[in-house]
Amino acid sequence: MSGTILKSGPVADAPIMTVDGLVKTFPLGRSLADVLGGRPVRAVQALSGVSLTVRKGETLGVVGESGCGKSTLARCLVRLHEPDAGAVRFEGADVLGLQGYARRAYNRSVQMVFQDPYGSLNPRLSVGDALAEALTVHRIVEGGAVRERVGELLDLVHLPRDAADRYPHEFSGGQRQRVGIARALAVEPSVIIADEPVSALDVSVQAQVVNLFLELQERLGLTLIFITHDLRLVRHISHRIAVMYLGKVVETGDTEAVFTAPRHPYTRALIAAVPQVDPHQRSAREAVRGELPSPIAPPPGCPFHPRCPIAEPQCRTVVPALVPRGGPWPVACHLAGPADAPEFIA
């Protein structure tokens, strides 16, 4: 174990996955009072036109506040949700149209680590059996080799080998999270979509697991889509980031470039709120003020305008497109210029 978290070397520009204009709405449940009161049927606009590119062998960090649609995006990519509109392409193929064998092959190539490990593990299968099942269904290894392989997977995620005989409820929260990672790794995918994979882990174990991902990336060319609310972690591990706000990608580019000179006011606010770890510095941080964004009633124009410190009249009516605007990476803000965007007033 090297004990360090470092990004691996440069990656090829070739996209392995492209997402274009993905839309997903969920009809909202109505209470009896809603029905009797004649209130209209409403919907949650979880994704309202998400576009992004994932390059082969890279780590793409996806960040954004709670409820902005990160997990919904992940679930659409592995086809646990069918999007209402938009396209997903994987190595050139139209993912949403895949059937039969091709779909199963895709499901093996693109694995997901779920945000809620408790809900995603079968409580009646021991961890060893769950891993063995994944290995045999996809014919990764067979016969006597299965048990050995299960042991290796447990080693990888720093769980003791006797964990194979245990059931999900016999683990701590952080241990269960690592079981979920082992299961995703079992079928040797080329892409892993990891939804908050280390959020329940203490810093030390977190570093071990993150290092594992990076080792696999270097050794096997694994592509990672890493969803997290931890901006410090994202900066450590991703080559590029996509910043989401209320169901949209508002800025996406090379991590260091975006962290150094963020061009969207929301990205700037997020980065300004990253906590400094010092027990004596009790900060009163606040990323963004104002009205909470609601995907049930998304604002017209730029989704960020009700909280934006520099909004202008056009922001309230015209939706800003995610385009380069004369700069090196795309940003969805009317006022973003080629270089220095207007100062964010904290």
Next chain:
Amino acid sequence: MMAAPSSALLDVRDLHVRFATARGEVRAVDGVNLSVAPGETLGLVGESGSGKSVTLRAILRLLRANAAITGEVRWQGENLLALPEKRLRDIRGKDIAVIFQEPMSALNPVISIGRQIDESLVAHTALDAAGRRRRAIELLDLVGIASPEQRLAGFPHEFSGGMRQRAMIAIALAAEPKLLLADEPTTALDVTIQDQILKLLLRLNRELGMGLILVTHDLGVVAETCDRVSVMYAGRVVESGPVDRVFTAPRHAYTDALLRSMPHGGAARAPLRPIPGQPPRLDRAIAGCPFAPRCALVEDRCTVEAPPFAVVAPDQRAACWASDRLAAREGVA
């Protein structure tokens, strides 16, 4: 044995939890002592699997049938571990509320969030139906859920991970408990919302005197919110004391290593230093100090003789043979 401060709201003494499994006995909690005063916030930290969640669940006897709990949990003159189940049920939720680590394991999947909050309000307040509905909306708003009125009819699977966590906080707070046991309540939340939730908990803590035990792996959160901290390792509390002392002058080698593994500052590519190795198996007897196999400061007696949980400074205790050597060094670099 630690003498209980007479002012303690909750006093946990010599708590042991053993799980009977097909592979033998697992000692998940092995002699834990904790106490919380009214209006005090105690942080509970420690490596994944060190027994934090099991400790919290044992306090209210919310463990599976294969668990054997011994020791004492003093609450308002009673030992919760000896109470009949019916009496304990009155205390759970009302006097002592819990926020569980994995919301999906604690929320009822087939009941709407609004009804789950309402059930807590029915059981623990005297509000009428209209008052309860107003209160439920207010609670969702307090935890930062947008369009709270429209969200009442939503089911847990229709909420995002972070929204579920906050819904559970709303349910726990609905009863206005005297003590809140919060297990990683903000893990799924971004800094802004995390801040809002922590401020809310601190306000209840300061203004209403609600006691709080906060389990978290985020040492920054402990630094910002807690008065005291207890550090767990392999089922034991290995160090405890005021946060500013423990974090600046740790006297247990594990606490010291944990603080060193934290990223300092926000710079890119700064290497993190995980503690090498793995925690010991809990289904085997541990000779000496449980941290010895991974400890940078290990000495001969560490592997044979268990260090006592000794007073190392005013109000600070640690179970480490290297405690004096740590004191001789100037805190954490």
